Amino acid sequence: MNKLTMDKLVALCKGRGIIFAGSEIYGGMGNTWDYGPVGVEIKNNIKRAWWKRFVQESENSFGVDAAILMNSRVWDASGHTASFSDPKMDCKKCKSRMRADTLISAHAKGAVNPDTMSNEEMQEYIAKHKLVCPKCGNCDWTPIRQFNLMFETSRGVTDENQNKIYLRPETAQGEFVNFLSIQRSMRAKVPFGIAQVGKAFRNEVTPGNFIFRTIEFEQMEHQQFCKEDDSSAFYSQYKEKAMNFLLDIGFAPEHLRFKDHDKLAHYAKAACDIQYLYPMGWEELNGIHNRGAYDLSRHQEYSGKSMLYTDPFNGEKYVPNVVEYSIGADRLMLAVLCEAYCEEELEGGDVRSILKLHPALAAYKVAVLPLQKNLSDAAKPLYERLKKRFMTAYDDAGSIGKRYRRQDEIGTPFCVTIDFDTLENETVTIRERDNMQQKRVSIDEAEKIIEESLRV
Numbered sequence: 001m002n003k004l005t006m007d008k009l010v011a012l013c014k015g016r017g018i019i020f021a022g023s024e025i026y027g028g029m030g031n032t033w034d035y036g037p038v039g040v041e042i043k044n045n046i047k048r049a050w051w052k053r054f055v056q057e058s059e060n061s062f063g064v065d066a067a068i069l070m071n072s073r074v075w076d077a078s079g080h081t082a083s084f085s086d087p088k089m090d091c092k093k094c095k096s097r098m099r100a101d102t103l104i105s106a107h108a109k110g111a112v113n114p115d116t117m118s119n120e121e122m123q124e125y126i127a128k129h130k131l132v133c134p135k136c137g138n139c140d141w142t143p144i145r146q147f148n149l150m151f152e153t154s155r156g157v158t159d160e161n162q163n164k165i166y167l168r169p170e171t172a173q174g175e176f177v178n179f180l181s182i183q184r185s186m187r188a189k190v191p192f193g194i195a196q197v198g199k200a201f202r203n204e205v206t207p208g209n210f211i212f213r214t215i216e217f218e219q220m221e222h223q224q225f226c227k228e229d230d231s232s233a234f235y236s237q238y239k240e241k242a243m244n245f246l247l248d249i250g251f252a253p254e255h256l257r258f259k260d261h262d263k264l265a266h267y268a269k270a271a272c273d274i275q276y277l278y279p280m281g282w283e284e285l286n287g288i289h290n291r292g293a294y295d296l297s298r299h300q301e302y303s304g305k306s307m308l309y310t311d312p313f314n315g316e317k318y319v320p321n322v323v324e325y326s327i328g329a330d331r332l333m334l335a336v337l338c339e340a341y342c343e344e345e346l347e348g349g350d351v352r353s354i355l356k357l358h359p360a361l362a363a364y365k366v367a368v369l370p371l372q373k374n375l376s377d378a379a380k381p382l383y384e385r386l387k388k389r390f391m392t393a394y395d396d397a398g399s400i401g402k403r404y405r406r407q408d409e410i411g412t413p414f415c416v417t418i419d420f421d422t423l424e425n426e427t428v429t430i431r432e433r434d435n436m437q438q439k440r441v442s443i444d445e446a447e448k449i450i451e452e453s454l455r456v
């Protein structure tokens with residue numbers, strides 16, 4: 001069958017109400033995307049499954065929903081004001097701005113790692129290999145400069161009295177600045193975790209790739225606060241937990257791999273990514289970092305508030321270490337869609353496109369389909385009943401085959417068909433998306449089958 005390309009996925013998402021280009025009627029706005037009725041359900045389900053695993057089912061994990069706009073001192077403490085930047089250069093011919101490191105990565109295919117190169121070394125590489133502008137094909141670049149990725153805005157009561165503030169470039173600081181409040185209010189004992197799902201904003205220059213890298217995105221993060229001696233064990237534990245979560249929501253093991261960072265931040269003890277095999281190749285899906293005591297120590301220094309934790313058992317005082325696990329909800333959505341998409345040739349030569357989503361992630365869990373339009377009166381009460389428990393679609397337009405295809409394309413795991421027997425004995429036909437098998441069951445049984453499929 002045909003290979004999935006990003007263009008094909010973008011077209012499917014647009015046509016089936018999953019994801020649309022942002023501000024489309026005005027010609028769009030680069031690297032912004034809007035989730036449609038089907039997409040918002042899938043994304044919410046991804047976030048729900050993540051929260052269930054990393055908060056609900058994780059002992060001593062606490063959720064938080066911190067403000068996007070924070071005191072700008074937070075970003076001084078975190079180091080973002082000084083050094084949250086990408087190496088960029090402009091094409092002198094067509095004026096496109098490009099990231100030097102991504103241009104080199106795409107060319108070198110692993111032979112060199114731009115993360116370990118200085119701007120001068122990258123410039124030399126680009127000149128030596130004559131790397132051209134992907135937009136106009138010329139090799140005439142301005143010198144590489146570092147550009148800060150934070151979006152600035154201002155806050156003030158009068159025009160003269162404006163303070164510069166930032167849209168947060170990551171959610172992590174919301175977890176760190178609430179460490180003391182959460183520890184005290186929840187009487188939490190180290191080790192414990194703080195999790196958050198929320199928006200982050202980065203003024204990124206990107207080479208496309210749909211929702212892989214956008215300027216506005218959501219992160220799902222878990223920060224584990226622990227003693228220094230325990231941090232390596234938690235790092236390994238979170239690597240395993242992060243991988244298991246992906247496998248449990250339907251990823252094939254051969255499409256995922258760990259990749260250690262070649263260059264560590266000066267405070268970090270270890271860092272790795274889980275990469276996924278996207279249509280454009282292996283790229284980061286999530287990161288896991290053993291960050292030492294850097295984050296809380298910096299906030300202690302900049303805020304003047306003590307971040308010392310006192311061990312209730314032996315009175316030992318220390319600034320907790322952090323093991324961070326961070327994954328983009330949108331980047332995971334992209335990986336989930338790529339992983340789920342497939343095409344099957346049917347008898348007679350027709351091709352059906354399917355999103356083989358884990359039922360827990362599917363937008364609609366079931367579609368109610370009256371076999372013929374004159375069965376709508378019998379089908380409506382079933383629809384009313386099912387939608388109280390599950391996201392349920394209803395479709396009575398077109399042939400039954402076409403209606404099945406429409407549900408397959410958006411990943412609905414079950415279709416329930418109402419026919420004349422339903423009127424006699426209250427049974428329905430339930431069809432499974434992946435193997436297209438159908439069986440006749442009572443309505444109670446159909447509900448049970450759907451319910452059981454939703455476990456992650």
Ligand code: ATP
Binds near residue numbers: 170212213215330332
């Ligand atoms: P990258 O190397 O891809 O720029 P990063 O290492 O800067 O990512 P982190 O700051 O560690 O990423 O962010 C954690 C996670 O947030 C990433 O693994 C990714 O899933 C997601 N993420 C980061 N930047 C973006 C973005 N611009 N668009 C969508 N998701 C993002």
